[in-house]
Amino acid sequence: MPLLDLDKITTGLSTTWSGYLRDWDRTLRSAGHPETTRYNYLLAAAQLARYLSEHSPDPDADEAAEDPCEVTRAHVEHFQAWMIETRSGATALNKHKGLQQFFRWLRDDEEDIDRSPMDRVKQPKTTKKLIPVIRDDDTKKVLGTCKGKDFVALRDEALIRLYYNTGARLSEVGNLTLTDVDLDTESVRYRGKGDKDRRVRFGPKTARALSRYLRARAKHKAADLPDLWLAERGIRRLAPNGVKIMLKRRGLAAGLTGVHAHRWRHNFAHEWKRAGGDTGDLMLLLGWASEDMPRHYGASAAAERAQETQLRMGIGEQV
16 A cells, blocks of 8 residues: 555645645656655645644634635644644654645645745754664564564564664665566665765675575565565555564564664664765765765764773873
């Protein structure tokens, strides 16, 4: 099932809101925006519409719930505050960015409003949370739950090793096709944000796990599907959300909480920096365009790296 289901997103919205969101999605698709971006943008606008209909304290919210052209700055600020109270500052910021794009489209492309209600709405402040890296011992425990030669065990070990070995995003590994994997060169082609392709190498253990999974996959009833990862039953793929659920389940089976793909991504960045790897090369391997990302990833283990460097330099030990 695709991530973006417009019928589901627009359920309960007015005809006007629904029509605008469908038109906006067409514009986003024609501009080449990936499905995840379109989903996040459309969901933010739909959630604002539902808030105006069901929760807004503003007396004129009913008009805005019928027509996005009636949305005011006050409506958005109330919505943003509600998001902070019921979700988090980070979620509110995500919605803020999506709504900026929606009302910019209404103003510049559709020319149905003269001014965006987002013009003077301040971005919500967020606190950056440090995501702890997942250590080798914990990864061994998770892999230990994949012992066996049945289809699911082989599939899950290959998935976990690929995350661990390459530091890729959840969706990048989850959306792989058969043609993306090259066992001859022990490399994989990832499609990152903005549909940017990159090829990353993986090691012998990951290659062995993938090879074993592919042999089991060839006997699966859904073997003709182009997707690399298949669900245990039926003729369907294992979507990224299914991979996310699997990782959490494997983590709990290993006695660990908070196991998710991004922890291996942080671990990859940490180990790369720890080994003295070049930041530019790290950006290429992990598909980053901003130099802010290498500073953020692996930040929870930055003190450990600093202490190791301090001991190696021996400052104060020369007298």
